[in-house]
Amino acid sequence: MSPTLREVLSAPPSDRQVAGLAALPRGFYERDAEAVALDLLGKLLVRELPDGRAVVRLSEVEAYLGVGDPAAHTFGGRRTARNEVMWGEGGHLYVYFTYGMHHCANVVTGPAGVPEAVLLRGGLPVYGNELIRKRRRTGTTDLDGPAKLCQGLAIDRADNGTDLTAGGVWLADDGVFVPPSVVRRLPRVGIAYAGEAATWPLRFCLSLDASAPSRRRARQNR
DNA sequence: GACCAGATGTACT
DNA sequence: GTACATCTGGTCT
Numbered sequence A: 001m002s003p004t005l006r007e008v009l010s011a012p013p014s015d016r017q018v019a020g021l022a023a024l025p026r027g028f029y030e031r032d033a034e035a036v037a038l039d040l041l042g043k044l045l046v047r048e049l050p051d052g053r054a055v056v057r058l059s060e061v062e063a064y065l066g067v068g069d070p071a072a073h074t075f076g077g078r079r080t081a082r083n084e085v086m087w088g089e090g091g092h093l094y095v096y097f098t099y100g101m102h103h104c105a106n107v108v109t110g111p112a113g114v115p116e117a118v119l120l121r122g123g124l125p126v127y128g129n130e131l132i133r134k135r136r137r138t139g140t141t142d143l144d145g146p147a148k149l150c151q152g153l154a155i156d157r158a159d160n161g162t163d164l165t166a167g168g169v170w171l172a173d174d175g176v177f178v179p180p181s182v183v184r185r186l187p188r189v190g191i192a193y194a195g196e197a198a199t200w201p202l203r204f205c206l207s208l209d210a211s212a213p214s215r216r217r218a219r220q221n222r
Numbered sequence B: 001g002a003c004c005a006g007a008t009g010t011a012c013t
Numbered sequence C: 001g002t003a004c005a006t007c008t009g010g011t012c013t
Helices: A005-010 A015-019 A033-040 A129-135 A146-152 A192-199 A215-221
Strands: A044-049 A052-064 A093-098 A102-109 A116-127 A169-172 A183-186 A203-206
Touching: A005 A052, A005 A116, A033 A052, A033 A102, A033 A116, A044 A116, A052 A129, A052 A146, A102 A146, A116 A129, A116 A146, A116 A203, A129 A146
Parallel strands: none
Antiparallel strands: A044 A052, A044 A169, A052 A116, A052 A203, A093 A102, A102 A116, A183 A203
């Protein structure tokens, strides 16, 4: 049996590799949300915690296209204390509280004044799994949902506005190649109120249970 | 797989 | 003051 993509992408990096994970540059974020969302798949979300470093490989994200997107918090130019961070420059974290008990983390994209964002919906724990387990209410390490991701990495509103290029929490590229053939494009989740926009295929996720493309091919494609 | 309670911040009247 | 939210976990079928 060839390994699944999940198995390949969950492979733990070495301590040395983790210590060397550098933040993606500002320029990565200063593009439209859809492009950033696609490129975030397979990237590493690194979180510095009091008891160590936790690293998650992103497997599911959603793009929110700003003022023209009825599902976005900034639809129609809405600007409030809550979504203020989305109006700033790309590369910052937008964390909001919802359903009375959950946090969701977004990456702000585009230049200042263009309020787009990418919601981080899920990932695979690859390093510091015990730290993640400790923080999950359920004592598990699964991070297949935006609120689970925040809980596992202890991200809450205190992290709202954090600069992703300045430490604490950041995104990194460890060179793992994600071939387009394993990316699925689906309608977004939980936004039925947004009418027709609920069907826009702006949710991107990896086909984790498909068998992984061979190493040789992956290397050729890099 | 479907269904539902949970608990409160936020936007808007 | 009121309605509802970029959801999760547990229960029931």
